Amino acid sequence: MSGAEPIPTIGMEVHLHLATHTKMFCACAVEYDAPPNSRVCPVCLGMPGVLPVMNRKAVELAIRMALALNGTIPDFAKWDRKHYYYPDLPKNYQISEYDQPLGVGGYLDVPLDGETFRVGITRVHLEEDAGKLMHPEDGACSVVDLNRTGTPLLEVVSEPDIHSAEQARAYGETLRQLAVYLAVGDCNMQLGQMRFEPNISLQIGTDEKGRPRFTPISEIKNLNSFRSVERAVAFEIARHRQEYEDDPDGYTLERLGKSTRGWLDDREETFLQRSKEEANDYRYFPEPDLVPVVPDRKWVDTIRAGLPELPEHRRRRFIKEYGLPQYDAGVLTADREVADFYEEYVRSAANTDAKTAANWMMQDVMRILNERKVAIAEIRIGPGDVAEVSDMVVTGTINRSTGSDVFAKMLESGKSAAEIVEEENLAQTSDESELKAVVDRVIAENPGPAEDFRGGKERALGRLIGQAMRATGGKANPKVVREILVRKLRG
Amino acid sequence: MATIDLTACRMRDALRARNLSAVEAAGACLEAIDRLNPGIRAFLSTDAQGARRRAEEIDKRLDAGEDVGLLAGVPVAVKDNMCTDDGQPTSCASRILENWRAPYNAHVVERLLEEGAVIVGKTNMDEFAMGSSTENSGFEATRNPWDLDRVPGGSSGGSAAAVSARMVPMALGSDTGGSIRQPAALCGVVGLKPTYGRVSRYGLVAFASSLDQIGPFGRTVEDAALLLQATAGHDPRDSTSVPEADQPVPDYLAALDEPVAPLRIGVPKEFFGEGLDAEVEKIVRDALAVYAGLGAELVNIDLPHSTDYAIATYYIVATSEASSNLARYDGVHYGHRSSDHADMIDMYMRSREEGFGDEVKRRIMLGTYALSAGYYDAYYKKALQVRRLIRQDFDRAFEKVDCIMGPTSPTAAFRQGEKTDDPLTMYLSDVYTASCNLAAIAGVSIPCGFTEAGLPVGLQILSGVFTEERLLRIARMYERETDWPSRAPPVCGEAP
Ligand SMILES: [Zn+2]
Numbered sequence: 001m002s003g004a005e006p007i008p009t010i011g012m013e014v015h016l017h018l019a020t021h022t023k024m025f026c027a028c029a030v031e032y033d034a035p036p037n038s039r040v041c042p043v044c045l046g047m048p049g050v051l052p053v054m055n056r057k058a059v060e061l062a063i064r065m066a067l068a069l070n071g072t073i074p075d076f077a078k079w080d081r082k083h084y085y086y087p088d089l090p091k092n093y094q095i096s097e098y099d100q101p102l103g104v105g106g107y108l109d110v111p112l113d114g115e116t117f118r119v120g121i122t123r124v125h126l127e128e129d130a131g132k133l134m135h136p137e138d139g140a141c142s143v144v145d146l147n148r149t150g151t152p153l154l155e156v157v158s159e160p161d162i163h164s165a166e167q168a169r170a171y172g173e174t175l176r177q178l179a180v181y182l183a184v185g186d187c188n189m190q191l192g193q194m195r196f197e198p199n200i201s202l203q204i205g206t207d208e209k210g211r212p213r214f215t216p217i218s219e220i221k222n223l224n225s226f227r228s229v230e231r232a233v234a235f236e237i238a239r240h241r242q243e244y245e246d247d248p249d250g251y252t253l254e255r256l257g258k259s260t261r262g263w264l265d266d267r268e269e270t271f272l273q274r275s276k277e278e279a280n281d282y283r284y285f286p287e288p289d290l291v292p293v294v295p296d297r298k299w300v301d302t303i304r305a306g307l308p309e310l311p312e313h314r315r316r317r318f319i320k321e322y323g324l325p326q327y328d329a330g331v332l333t334a335d336r337e338v339a340d341f342y343e344e345y346v347r348s349a350a351n352t353d354a355k356t357a358a359n360w361m362m363q364d365v366m367r368i369l370n371e372r373k374v375a376i377a378e379i380r381i382g383p384g385d386v387a388e389v390s391d392m393v394v395t396g397t398i399n400r401s402t403g404s405d406v407f408a409k410m411l412e413s414g415k416s417a418a419e420i421v422e423e424e425n426l427a428q429t430s431d432e433s434e435l436k437a438v439v440d441r442v443i444a445e446n447p448g449p450a451e452d453f454r455g456g457k458e459r460a461l462g463r464l465i466g467q468a469m470r471a472t473g474g475k476a477n478p479k480v481v482r483e484i485l486v487r488k489l490r491g
Numbered sequence: 492m493a494t495i496d497l498t499a500c501r502m503r504d505a506l507r508a509r510n511l512s513a514v515e516a517a518g519a520c521l522e523a524i525d526r527l528n529p530g531i532r533a534f535l536s537t538d539a540q541g542a543r544r545r546a547e548e549i550d551k552r553l554d555a556g557e558d559v560g561l562l563a564g565v566p567v568a569v570k571d572n573m574c575t576d577d578g579q580p581t582s583c584a585s586r587i588l589e590n591w592r593a594p595y596n597a598h599v600v601e602r603l604l605e606e607g608a609v610i611v612g613k614t615n616m617d618e619f620a621m622g623s624s625t626e627n628s629g630f631e632a633t634r635n636p637w638d639l640d641r642v643p644g645g646s647s648g649g650s651a652a653a654v655s656a657r658m659v660p661m662a663l664g665s666d667t668g669g670s671i672r673q674p675a676a677l678c679g680v681v682g683l684k685p686t687y688g689r690v691s692r693y694g695l696v697a698f699a700s701s702l703d704q705i706g707p708f709g710r711t712v713e714d715a716a717l718l719l720q721a722t723a724g725h726d727p728r729d730s731t732s733v734p735e736a737d738q739p740v741p742d743y744l745a746a747l748d749e750p751v752a753p754l755r756i757g758v759p760k761e762f763f764g765e766g767l768d769a770e771v772e773k774i775v776r777d778a779l780a781v782y783a784g785l786g787a788e789l790v791n792i793d794l795p796h797s798t799d800y801a802i803a804t805y806y807i808v809a810t811s812e813a814s815s816n817l818a819r820y821d822g823v824h825y826g827h828r829s830s831d832h833a834d835m836i837d838m839y840m841r842s843r844e845e846g847f848g849d850e851v852k853r854r855i856m857l858g859t860y861a862l863s864a865g866y867y868d869a870y871y872k873k874a875l876q877v878r879r880l881i882r883q884d885f886d887r888a889f890e891k892v893d894c895i896m897g898p899t900s901p902t903a904a905f906r907q908g909e910k911t912d913d914p915l916t917m918y919l920s921d922v923y924t925a926s927c928n929l930a931a932i933a934g935v936s937i938p939c940g941f942t943e944a945g946l947p948v949g950l951q952i953l954s955g956v957f958t959e960e961r962l963l964r965i966a967r968m969y970e971r972e973t974d975w976p977s978r979a980p981p982v983c984g985e986a987p
Pocket residue numbers: 023026027028039040041042043044045150
């Protein structure tokens with residue numbers, strides 16, 4: 001049944017570096033800015049005679065991720081060797097998990113445009129990364145840096161449940177957020193700590209027996225940004241549509257199978273790397289140098305018990321429990337430490353309500369984080385300090401804009417809000433007699449706006465309040481100033 | 492008695508008593524090597540200077556009354572597939588690794604040094620341990636000390652010949668399908684393959700990772716026990732080495748002279764079938780009669796999968812793993828790099844073409860084929876299934892008997908060149924030994940007599956996993972009744 005609108009059908013393979021201190025099978029440090037070939041040893045160099053020894057922390061992190069993706073941890077997982085010749089792979093085989101991975105099944109709920117869609121997870125497995133082969137423009141030969149060789153890599157393979165370029169991107173972003181939340185990986189895209197390989201095909205109606213038909217699968221290798229994922233998938237969807245329109249009988253999965261494509265970031269197009277015929281035979285077989293992984297049930301239970309509340313669940317809870325808008329809840333739960341900070345802040349505030357606290361978080365705390373490009377743990381004030389200053393605003397001790405200034409000064413000096421307000425004499429004044437004198441002076445000095453207000457222009461009042469605030473060094477309680485002004489001008 | 496005629500244990504006693512210095516012991520071995528090695532070619536490299544220096548240091552420590560370890564001052568040779576960071580090559584007797592120097596010591600080499608041994612040199616072998624005659628060495632063939640026209644067996648032929656010709660009192664070899672036991676038999680010495688996991692493989696250049704195991708050569712059971720004692724035990728760098736908590740290393744020497752009684756010996760009919768040389772069979776049956784005379788019960792048993800199937804299974808498992816282990820010798824990071832190449836793929840191909848010998852290439856091709864898509868299930872996977880059956884054969888047998896005995900090799904040492912054109916016949920040299928590796932159990936070959944032509948014959952004794960202590964006692968029972976270790980090859984008689 002051709003003619004029906006083709007449905008993009010996309011599965012994703014995502015590789016991410018695990019946040020371990022050492023490599024997958026040796027004790028070398030995982031470092032990204034070390035001089036080339038300085039974080040290596042006989043084991044990760046694949047020297048004759050060496051043997052791998054599994055990094056238990058990497059297995060723990062993989063299990064953590066698999067559990068967070070609602071997967072199951074089989075009682076038995078094993079290592080396999082995957083063979084291919086390439087200069088960045090000293091042994092010419094990669095230790096991976098082929099048919100019995102650490103994590104099986106599960107799903108990830110992905111929010112997009114105020115709704116969520118569910119992507120099935122096929123498997124989660126561990127492997128070792130390769131080195132970096134480089135081709136210096138001036139060099140007569142290629143060079144290889146093996147610092148990355150043996151870095152623990154987690155591969156998350158999804159079911160083909162993604163149906164658009166936007167969804168592909170959102171899936172990648174949500175998976176990244178989850179990995180960072182769980183402290184499974186830092187997922188720094190610039191450092192190549194996360195790489196994406198979408199598999200794209202279009203479902204093109206069904207055959208005479210009602211089974212779905214597909215265009216050939218193309219796998220795009222090594223995408224390392226969300227933008228490139230979105231662009232590359234969009235490009236492929238369009239390309240598949242065109243190819244299929246041009247040759248509806250020939251451009252099918254049965255005929256052409258699966259091919260591998262690369263992505264040119266500058267030209268924003270994919271190119272063929274390997275067709276079905278050229279597919280590698282990796283000659284997988286069980287790695288005889290390692291014993292199988294038989295995760296102890298108690299250990300798995302401990303890892304499960306240690307899982308934090310996951311971002312999507314937390315986002316929904318923030319909306320329900322704190323009455324936050326969708327947007328605020330999304331922003332505040334994107335980073336686990338920010339969300340933790342916010343909750344602690346709400347708990348410790350005496351007078352600030354949850355919504356006001358959310359505003360403080362977004363307008364003051366997170367603005368500073370963005371400006372300084374630091375994590376919330378790196379600033380010198382805690383949730384209780386922010387609660388102190390926002391409580392002072394809510395109770396009227398200082399006004400809102402003074403509050404922001406005090407907050408900034410707290411960051412600089414590490415002093416408490418009370419100390420700063422006290423030292424700098426910032427407490428706002430609500431004393432009527434004092435403020436009446438100020439208001440009289442302002443009206444006298446600004447006859448124009450005063451006339452305008454009397455003439456019915458409400459907006460002119462704002463200017464007069466502003467003048468009064470300035471005259472008091474920002475300490476005047478703007479509410480009281482406003483009342484006095486209105487009384488005077490109308491009265 | 493000349494120093495080189497001392498067994499390792501007696502040499503150790505003399506060194507501890509300060510009746511012999513480590514410098515004298517090393518000097519005697521180096522002298523014997525100078526005299527005998529040109530004819531036998533057991534060593535690929537020797538380190539006379541290093542050995543003397545180390546011997547001097549050990550003498551000083553012994554003089555100071557220090558405990559210098561189990562092997563204090565005893566010279567030892569190491570097969571050339573074990574990494575040493577002393578500047579000697581670790582070539583695996585392959586042209587492809589001719590110029591490679593290991594920057595680290597194998598676990599067993601560390602152990603030897605910790606126990607005070609003096610490593611005098613590295614011994615010849617079939618290239619990457621692939622062969623049964625040491626004729627596949629990329630450099631030169633080792634000769635059998637009992638008849639220089641004959642092979643010493645392999646692949647650890649250099650270590651076996653070196654011990655047999657009394658160039659060193661003991662040596663380390665590696666055994667993947669019989670590579671310690673078969674040359675031990677052909678050279679008339681004791682060679683033991685420990686249970687898989689007993690000795691760390693860290694620093695042993697891999698041939699077939701699930702089968703390889705390092706083990707000792709000595710002229711006596713006691714010497715083999717001593718060297719096993721020094722090298723056995725857990726190593727966290729080898730995930731397949733067994734933790735001490737699960738399998739503590741027993742004292743192999745303490746009760747060595749205590750007979751095992753009662754002793755039930757399994758005699759598998761499969762080890763006495765077609766292909767077994769009549770003279771070898773008679774000598775081995777005489778050895779069994781000695782055990783019977785000591786009160787042992789001989790029990791006929793079946794090991795239905797353990798000869799014909801074992802060889803087929805062995806050659807699939809071993810070549811598959813070898814094809815993977817040897818992939819790293821590509822001229823990029825490791826191995827000879829061809830100077831003449833058009834591009835990267837061409838460089839890979841030419842480097843491997845030039846660097847590997849024929850037998851290694853043959854096995855890489857076999858293994859690559861067996862692991863290929865579409866063939867994996869029929870070959871590798873099937874081989875793993877048969878491997879389980881072989882293990883079951885032994886498990887069942889060891890419910891009824893304490894050990895299994897038979898010939899180590901179907902023939903005594905064959906002539907140089909006799910089987911080099913017929914790989915399949917050569918493969919049958921391992922027919923009685925390969926199943927031991929597939930079942931991951933322990934096995935030893937001890938001298939049990941000589942043919943009319945004066946060639947040694949070996950008795951193979953197999954026993955269950957981690958039963959080396961009892962296995963050595965069983966071997967010692969026979970040794971006490973006979974006097975084979977005192978016989979030296981004629982070539983040694985030419986000593987000045
Ligand atoms: Zn390393």
